[in-house]
Amino acid sequence: MNEQGKGEKKIRLLHLHQRHMGLYHRVAEQMGVDASLVSRVASGTRNNEAITQALVRELRKLSRRAA
Numbered sequence: 001m002n003e004q005g006k007g008e009k010k011i012r013l014l015h016l017h018q019r020h021m022g023l024y025h026r027v028a029e030q031m032g033v034d035a036s037l038v039s040r041v042a043s044g045t046r047n048n049e050a051i052t053q054a055l056v057r058e059l060r061k062l063s064r065r066a067a
Helices: 003-031 035-043 049-066
Strands: none
Touching (some): 003 035
């Protein structure tokens, strides 16, 4: 992969990360918890079914917008 392709891939990854951060903040606000807890649930280091369900709902919204 050339340098331009590598740079574009990095930018796409950063945009994806930003979307997830926004997602974590939205879910945290909905649930009345800190975004760091939502992040830990998303990464699998913590378990909370209500937060997991809220994450899935928000991810479905994002995927419908992208389609």
